Amino acid sequence: MQKISFMVLGHPRSGTNFLSAILRSHPDVSFITEPFSMHNGFIRLNFFKYWGEESYIQDIFHKDMRDSQASVRFFAEFKKWLMSGNEEVRVFKETTFLMKLKWLKQYLPELNIIYIQRDPKGVVISFKKSGLFLRWNYQEIFYRLSEESKIEHGLSQYAQIIEETSLNNWIDVLTTLYYIATNEARNNLELFRHTNVVYEHLATNTLYAFAEIFNFLGLSISAEVEKEIAERCSETKGGIFSTFRNSRETCFRYKYLLTQEENNLIETKMKRWT
Amino acid sequence: MDIRGHIRNEIKSNLSKIPAGCFMMGSELSKDEMPIYEIYLDPFFIMRYLVTNRQYAAFLNENNVVNNFEGSYKFINAFNRHTRIKFNGSTYIVDSGYENHPVISVNWHGADEFAKWLNCRLPTEAEWEKAARGGIDEKLYWWGNTPPKPYSGNYGEIIGDTTPIGQFSANNFGLYDIEGNVSEWCFDWYDKDYYKKSPMNNPKGPEAGSEKVFRGGNWSYSSNMARVAKRNKFWFMIGKTKLGFRVVFDN
Numbered sequence: 001m002q003k004i005s006f007m008v009l010g011h012p013r014s015g016t017n018f019l020s021a022i023l024r025s026h027p028d029v030s031f032i033t034e035p036f037s038m039h040n041g042f043i044r045l046n047f048f049k050y051w052g053e054e055s056y057i058q059d060i061f062h063k064d065m066r067d068s069q070a071s072v073r074f075f076a077e078f079k080k081w082l083m084s085g086n087e088e089v090r091v092f093k094e095t096t097f098l099m100k101l102k103w104l105k106q107y108l109p110e111l112n113i114i115y116i117q118r119d120p121k122g123v124v125i126s127f128k129k130s131g132l133f134l135r136w137n138y139q140e141i142f143y144r145l146s147e148e149s150k151i152e153h154g155l156s157q158y159a160q161i162i163e164e165t166s167l168n169n170w171i172d173v174l175t176t177l178y179y180i181a182t183n184e185a186r187n188n189l190e191l192f193r194h195t196n197v198v199y200e201h202l203a204t205n206t207l208y209a210f211a212e213i214f215n216f217l218g219l220s221i222s223a224e225v226e227k228e229i230a231e232r233c234s235e236t237k238g239g240i241f242s243t244f245r246n247s248r249e250t251c252f253r254y255k256y257l258l259t260q261e262e263n264n265l266i267e268t269k270m271k272r273w274t
Numbered sequence: 275m276d277i278r279g280h281i282r283n284e285i286k287s288n289l290s291k292i293p294a295g296c297f298m299m300g301s302e303l304s305k306d307e308m309p310i311y312e313i314y315l316d317p318f319f320i321m322r323y324l325v326t327n328r329q330y331a332a333f334l335n336e337n338n339v340v341n342n343f344e345g346s347y348k349f350i351n352a353f354n355r356h357t358r359i360k361f362n363g364s365t366y367i368v369d370s371g372y373e374n375h376p377v378i379s380v381n382w383h384g385a386d387e388f389a390k391w392l393n394c395r396l397p398t399e400a401e402w403e404k405a406a407r408g409g410i411d412e413k414l415y416w417w418g419n420t421p422p423k424p425y426s427g428n429y430g431e432i433i434g435d436t437t438p439i440g441q442f443s444a445n446n447f448g449l450y451d452i453e454g455n456v457s458e459w460c461f462d463w464y465d466k467d468y469y470k471k472s473p474m475n476n477p478k479g480p481e482a483g484s485e486k487v488f489r490g491g492n493w494s495y496s497s498n499m500a501r502v503a504k505r506n507k508f509w510f511m512i513g514k515t516k517l518g519f520r521v522v523f524d525n
Binding site: 042045232244 | 303304305306342343344345346347351352353354430431432434435466484485494496497498507508509511512
């Protein structure tokens with residue numbers, strides 16, 4: 001059986017962890033959560049950076065990794081893991097590759113992508129409730145991106161939306177970053193064989209949605225997966241990264257938690273630029 | 275002070291002897307757990323408790339381990355803020371309050387090197403399962419077939435973090451945290467078809483592979499992971515915040 005590999009891709013707080021938890025429960029799936037953004041310093045320094053195809057260099061994987069032999073070895077070993085194994089499907093999840101798909105196509109040309117997207121209002125409210133906007137320092141991320149957009153050709157199209165964003169309004173900043181990252185991802189997904197998943201559909205038609213996703217992986221839903229879905233979706237518990245959620249209750253919660261002004265800001269911005 | 279000797283004595287004073295003999299390994303609940311077959315194991319001594327952050331930090335400090343380099347790490351994930359051992363520039367220190375929690379974020383090499391430091395080793399998958407079953411064959415969990423009750427162990431995000439070792443009930447061999455807290459690295463490479471070709475005496479897994487076996491439940495995963503026969507695999511180069519280990523002595 002030909003080795004095939006997959007990546008779960010999505011903006012942070014879009015349901016990527018939940019999707020991953022269920023995929024991982026299948027006995028024929030080997031899964032790694034965020035091997036780069038949680039285990040490699042080079043990627044962490046470049047988390048929200050744009051990487052075009054010209055930044056890929058064979059043998060060292062990125063033009064700025066020449067002096068980081070340990071990172072080069074990590075990238076090489078990861079690729080080896082992804083391409084090895086017998087008949088199981090190898091999958092990993094990353095949120096850091098949204099603006100790096102052109103580079104990724106050089107690094108992992110045979111990759112297939114499961115792209116999950118969520119209503120930006122749901123993403124924003126998740127950031128608000130979890131305090132992650134501050135913890136992950138999104139204001140600084142936005143500032144660096146705005147500087148980078150002045151010199152990086154691939155980001156020049158976003159100059160105007162960046163200029164129109166108020167740095168002191170965290171919802172404005174987050175919505176702009178969400179738009180740029182997901183727009184980049186959507187525009188470059190065609191480079192890969194991929195499938196699109198809508199979080200709200202996953203949350204409300206869970207078994208049916210996962211049957212489609214596993215079909216994309218070349219698998220069927222197993223008894224273990226059904227059991228896992230039943231256990232994880234029955235009640236909401238755990239911290240901000242927990243994947244035990246009564247998703248039918250939580251996925252539309254933003255309707256009650258965003259103010260009208262916040263709601264309008266996000267909707268207007270997304271409508272204008274999409 | 276002989277830190278290594280102290281840690282070794284501490285661990286050796288809390289071992290359970292698993293007597294020589296046979297047990298039924300596997301289950302009918304997953305393809306890679308089949309067939310159920312009778313395995314013979316020589317006697318061995320296994321830690322009752324998981325290796326703690328305090329013990330692991332001592333290992334790192336005693337060996338002057340250079341863990342972080344060139345954007346990568348050698349044994350323990352330096353990039354995840356949930357890793358409870360931090361390097362302050364000269365020493366590895368444990369986050370306050372986490373000294374007796376199980377160490378997490380250690381890759382397989384990090385677990386293996388700790389074991390070698392103490393002249394012992396990681397358990398084989400067969401040893402882990404025999405020890406976890408506590409002498410009771412053909413049950414799903416070490417206590418029987420009933421799924422774990424909430425708060426009977428640390429699993430399924432009920433608590434949302436690791437807990438100090440030994441907080442919940444021990445199995446019949448005196449082992450704690452089998453069903454939860456953190457999962458545990460084993461010695462073996464993973465092969466989903468291994469049970470079809472495994473030797474009957476002291477199996478040690480295939481000669482090579484790309485992933486190592488880990489066993490046992492953890493604070494984040496569902497109750498299915500608490501099954502004693504459940505097999506798991508993971509890339510040996512990185513650690514997980516749900517994955518630690520315990521060690522085994524041959525005598």
